[in-house]
Amino acid sequence: MQLIGRNMSPFVRRTSIVLKLLGLDYEQVELSTADDTDKIAKINPVIRVPSMVLDDGETLVDSNAIIDHLLEVGDPEHRLLPASGAERRAVLRLAAIGHGVMEKGVSSSYERNRRPKDKVFDGWVKQVEGQVESGLAALNEAASNGDYLCGDHLTLADVNAVVAHDFVSMAEPYLMKNDPYPALSALAKRCGEQAVFADTVFKPG
Ligand SMILES: N[C@@H](CCC(=O)N[C@@H](CS)C(=O)NCC(=O)O)C(=O)O
Structure with missing residues (x-):
């Protein structure tokens, strides 16, 4: 495929x-x-x-x-996303927050980089970046409870959280100054040591 x-x-x-x-x-x-x-x-x-x-x-x-x-x-054993019930809802909830951070991070980047400078609406950028920040804060809180966001192994929630973290670090680095989400950063660092994460980092060129 x-x-x-x-x-x-x-x-x-x-x-x-x-x-x-x-x-x-x-x-x-x-x-x-x-x-x-x-x-x-x-x-x-x-x-x-x-x-x-x-x-x-x-x-x-x-x-x-x-x-x-x-x-x-x-994933017949439902490792990345539990098959049903509260565990599945918990992973989907955090995965959706991570996905939402990506969407808002991309919106901010489009607004700042694709429009002529004099047509950028600062109020809109502020609003979507506030959404990025509150999403990252929620992921950071979830990451503070253990090695993974849900349960004892990596799930789709972790994948999305790490990708959202890394994207905002690249596209809106000023939102990541002074490490405001230390538990999330630590998760991103731990995952970043694994080949699946390291090998998918975007390399321009
Ligand atoms: N909800 C979609 C969002 C996909 C998306 O926004 N992709 C961007 C690239 S980061 C894109 O294709 N942008 C071009 C456009 O929307 O015109 C998903 O999860 O796949």
């Missing part, structure tokens, strides 16, 4: 990490939504990444739908 997109996108990176954690075979096609519009449009009419092309040509769009499929085929 093919994963479409570059790991600069936190949504693509989290999908890459899940693929690697599950040991699924895939090829990453590093298309960019800015430069490869026509190619991506053939796979995803909304022209967004990540998208995925399965071996039989079926296409999937949006990291949530892609990861849902990957877990269905690659």
